[in-house]
Amino acid sequence: MRLVFQQELHDVQDRLVESAELVVSAITRASEAFRTSNVSLAEQVIADDEKLDQLTVALDELAINILARQQPVARDLRIVVSALRISASLERMGDIAAHIAQLARFRFPEKVVPRELRPTFDEMAAHDIEVARQVVELLRTTDPRLADSIRAEDDRLDELHHSVFERVLGEDWDQDAAVTVDTTLASRYHERFGDHAVSIAKKVLYLATGDWVPETIDD
Template structure:
């Protein structure tokens, strides 16, 4: 019975990695759609999000079955409860990648961004992709040094998010209100992807150490109203 239980725990871990890998693919393609006004790729990201949702539901059902049938305790219980929370974070990251692809589709054939912000968003996308790659690595290896890299990268995302707000409020901003709204929301989506990556890293740290350590890297930029993106 114990061997069956351990096999079930192992499968939960493998499914988390698989979902995270799909999220990395979704954001890679969303980056292409968003920065290059690529309608076909945007459609692929939007359609592909259903696969991430399905896998999250499957993992959650499996985890709940384990809780009901195996009554895990201590580290095993932390693993199952953590998996439920991590799968939710990963699913939200997939949703946010879909939102970015939907922005690209809605604005097509025009780009979402004015030229002055293209490099800032390119860097935000690249940092978020590094964060997700770190999430995959930490789920596979439990190497907590990777978590430190994720926290550092999230700090850089926060700084770029602030740069976007600075640009919106600058005298040189001359794009229409509709563009300002799209830019604001898109930057928020990228900032939230990083937040969810940090959340997964912190939960893995809790699984490894049994200690919960809040991270200051999830603080929001100051001086601006809250925009909900989940």
């Protein structure tokens, strides 16, 4: 029975990694669609979000089944419960990628943000893609050094997000209401993506080291 239980825990980990890989694909394609106003690519991202949702449901059902049948305790219990919360964060990251794609589709054939802010959003996208890749590796290896790297990426995303707000709130901002709303939303989506990655990193770090860092974002 113990061998079966350990195999089920490995299965949970494998499914988390699979979900994280789908998130990498989603944010990479959503960023490209956002940058180039590629409506076809944006629609692919939106449609494919259902795959991640289905995988999340299947993983949650597996975790709940393990809780009911195996009644894990101590670290094994923390692993299963953490998997449920990590799965929710991954699903939300996929949703955020879809939201970014939706902005690109809605604004087609125009670009979502003004020309002067496009380099900033390109950098935000690069950090989002990198943080998603690091989440995959973190879930695969539980290497605590990756948690520090993810936090560093998120810190830079926060800085860029604040710079966008400063620009939008500046006296020389002359864009209309629709562009202002879209720019603000897009910046928030990119920044929030990193927040969820940090949330995952904290949970994995806790499982690896036993040191708990309180959550600082809304779930």
